[in-house]
């Protein structure tokens with residue numbers, strides 16, 4: 001096996017070239033440059049050819065007249081390596097800069113309010129349930145709607161719960177709310193408590209329910225969903241369906257909300273997986289991506305427990321322009337979401353080919369839950385290890 005370039009004996013210099021005279025260094029470099037290029041084109045395997053192979057190449061090269069290299073300088077020459085098959089090639093799409101406030105990953109709280117432009121793609125929960133023959137859960141009111149991409153994950157979660165526990169008492173107690181309805185709820189709560197600010201109901205504009213990405217669970221026996229007993233299965237497994245428990249006890253100081261074991265928020269399977277297994281609330285996750293994983297730096301890389309590999313990064317919105325150029329991978333599935341703070345988050349599915357034409361933002365076609373049961377323990381361990389590496393990079 002050829003000596004790798006990292007294995008040069010101590011004291012011999014970075015490239016092991018200090019043994020040669022200065023004059024020779026330049027010559028050797030230029031000769032190697034030419035020959036390596038040639039060899040790369042021919043076989044692409046020169047680096048593995050061994051020390052004898054390299055020496056032979058250099059000897060033959062000396063037959064080329066030296067004058068040909070008169071302009072040679074000491075500019076470092078990159079050693080060619082075999083093309084990395086995992087290297088992602090990026091192109092870009094133009095996103096309206098205003099779309100920072102749209103997408104599965106938008107952060108909505110008192111600091112980052114949601115302003116609707118009326119374009120939410122809402123679906124009626126009970127109508128869809130009827131169309132799909134779902135009878136084991138329903139919305140408490142027939143006019144309850146939810147954003148289209150959140151319906152299926154919610155239905156899949158509750159369907160799998162029902163198939164396991166045969167509990168048909170779960171009900172959707174809250175879903176999409178207009179800003180006006182949120183205002184009404186807020187005022188009702190103030191009237192009831194006599195407080196100046198509510199700790200139970202979000203201010204208008206600060207509620208995730210206005211995005212259509214969130215829903216509240218209850219049940220039809222005591223109307224008291226606490227995520228305990230059989231219900232604990234829902235709270236523990238929701239992340240497999242792209243859903244997070246948004247307001248946890250140990251994140252009170254960050255979210256500003258008392259714990260709400262009934263409030264679920266759709267963020268998409270990759271992000272729900274990462275946030276849940278790393279115990280990050282949405283505020284922390286959005287900050288992590290903005291602070292540590294810009295497109296121009298290291299990207300957040302992890303593998304979920306279904307073996308899907310992801311690369312996630314942040315792109316700042318171009319506030320001086322109506323559009324922002326967002327780098328996206330060529331030939332691979334990806335999604336783009338605003339963060340409702342200052343930019344876009346790109347999620348690359350590294351081992352999933354693009355399902356549609358390049359350049360079109362895509363919607364994830366499935367949640368990771370569908371193949372979760374096929375996992376082996378070793379796959380899960382691998383996923384954990386890779387996530388661990390990413391987390392270290394993050395800190």
Ligand SMILES: [Zn+2]
Nearest residue numbers: 174215216263
């Ligand atoms: Zn809620």
